[in-house]
Amino acid sequence: MEEQAEGLSELFNDGNSNASDSGKGSAAKRDHNTRIIAITSGKGGVGKTNFAVNMAIAYAQLGKKVILIDGDLGMANVNVLLNIVPQYNLMHVINKKKTMKEIIMDTEFGIKFIAGANGFSKIANLSVEELEYFANQFATLGNADIIIIDTGAGIANNVLQFVAAADEVFVVTTPEPTAITDAYGIIKIITTEIVDRTVNIKLIVNRVHSPDEGKRISERIITIVGQFLGYKIEYLGCIPEDPLVQASVIRQKPFIVVNPTSKPAVYLKHIVGRIEKTEPEFNEGVSSFLKKFLSKKR
Known part of the structure; x- marks a missing residue:
């Protein structure tokens, strides 16, 4: 794995150098500025995927180029919320049957979508030729301003790989005691398993009855994590908490589109606004993301 990662790093460096030599250095610069966010949770059923979908659309409404990747390799369901039936997915790229451009789907919501695939762990055993092809294909995502990865819930290896490679990790929880416990659990695993760098972890509390409840839950988790x-x-x-959210899921249409002035939509836009005000000084881009993804020890 480490040898593959080193080879991938050299591949990207060579690619960026050649792009600069041929007058295409801007592509490398765009990759350098791509912001990659992994959204995860300690358990299912907390609204993680719904948050990821609607946040992606909120960013697109700000004029950002957004790619939403379904990284839940066990129970992928982003396409359900978007009311899309994908014909191709990441496995078609890994198997060199399709290019990344051929599997990226446009949506009616202003974002692009990439469907996940069971068996993605095969990336650990890619040949040099397969690795080079996949790396070159993944590098084309550097044109995006924001890449949002909806990971699976829990502590599967693939989840940790996505989390370890992203610029930022958003942990979604709810006020339920089990969700709070599991949120702490996933944060503990992230901070103990990923020891080579500090992971930028941020917390979102979903389905609250008041802002005070959200603040109270967050303070409890933050205090315990710190202590x-x-x-x-x-x-x-x-x-x-709002019936609109569940109704929008049934309609297979994001709540930020169904009612842009609803409380969930307004609160979500506020969160995106806060994120934009705390723009990291340095986004490492898709090349670094993939290198870290391959380097994550299983």
């Missing part, structure tokens, strides 16, 4: 893990995480905000 027992010695780790600092940031509270981004909350999304209120």
Whole structure:
């Protein structure tokens, strides 16, 4: 795995150097500025995927070029919320049957979507030729301003790989005691498993009855994480409980589109606004993301 990662790094460096030599250095610069966010949770059923979908659309409404990747390799369902039936997915790229451009889907919501695939762990055993092809294909995503990855819930290896490679990790929870416990659990695993760097972890509390409840839940988690893990995480905000959200899921249409002035939509836009105000000084881009993804020890 480490040898593959080193080879991939050289591949990207060579590619960027050649692009610069041929007058195409701007592509490397765009990759350098791509912001990659992994959205995860300690358990299913907390609204993680719904948050990821609607946040992607909120960014697109700000004029950003957004790619939403379904990284839940066990129970992928982003396409359900978008009311899309994907014909191709990442496995077609890995198997060299399709290019990345051929599997990226445009949506009616102003974002692009990439469907996940069971068996993606095969990337650990790619041949040099397969690795080079996949790396070159993944590098084309550097044109995006934002890449949002909806990971699976829990602590599967693939989840940790996505989390370890992203610029930022958003942990979604709810006020339910089990969700709070599991949120702490996933944060603990992230901070203990990924020891080579500090992971930028941020917290979202979903389905709250009031902003005070969201703040109270977040303070509890932040305090426990600081006390027992010695780790600092940031509270981004909350999304209120609202029948509109469930109704939009049934309609297979994001709530931010169904009713842009609803409380969930307004709160979500506020969260995105906060994120934009805390833009990292340095986004490492898709080449670094893939290198870290391959380097993550299983």
